[in-house]
Amino acid sequence: MGPVGEVLKDAPLECGACNKCCRKNPGIFLIPEHGDDPGLYEGHLDVIDGRPILKTKSNGDCIYLDLEKGCTNYNNRPNVCRIYDCRSDYMQWLAKPRTERRAMMKSGLLNQSVQKEGRQRLKAVLSRNASTIAAD
Numbered sequence: 704m705g706p707v708g709e710v711l712k713d714a715p716l717e718c719g720a721c722n723k724c725c726r727k728n729p730g731i732f733l734i735p736e737h738g739d740d741p742g743l744y745e746g747h748l749d750v751i752d753g754r755p756i757l758k759t760k761s762n763g764d765c766i767y768l769d770l771e772k773g774c775t776n777y778n779n780r781p782n783v784c785r786i787y788d789c790r791s792d793y794m795q796w797l798a799k800p801r802t803e804r805r806a807m808m809k810s811g812l813l814n815q816s817v818q819k820e821g822r823q824r825l826k827a828v829l830s831r832n833a834s835t836i837a838a839d
């Protein structure tokens with residue numbers, strides 16, 4: 704882990720009412736090997752390639768997202784929702800070769816509003832920790 708990764712580790716992500724990664728995404732796959740229990744989401748799952756995935760609304764938002772209240776299944780949210788960090792995701796995307804980054808943009812699978820959120824939040828952490836990173 705590089706100096707930026709170390710800084711992020713000590714800067715907990717406070718999502719607040721953002722919810723951008725719960726919106727307009729292709730769906731959240733459940734990963735039973737990582738502790739997800741499909742039984743908790745009965746009636747709210749599809750299966751793609753044999754893998755359970757949370758249903759999405761017609762606008763692409765997660766079936767559990769309420770725009771005013773946030774996640775309506777917060778205590779049982781899947782593992783990926785618990786660990787996802789848009790700042791790290793943006794950093795990883797940035798580290799890829801330009802051609803790969805372009806292909807990802809074109810594929811439409813990259814949620815640009817999440818990327819933007821990750822970039823802004825990463826910048827904020829980096830500016831708060833500029834001296835730590837420079838000294839590394």
Ligand code: SF4
Nearest residue numbers: 718721722723724789
């Ligand atoms: S986009 Fe980032 S800040 Fe917003 S909810 Fe997702 S992880 Fe949290």
Ligand code: SF4
Nearest residue numbers: 725765767768774784
């Ligand atoms: S389960 Fe909750 S946290 Fe996860 S994508 Fe859906 S609304 Fe967001």
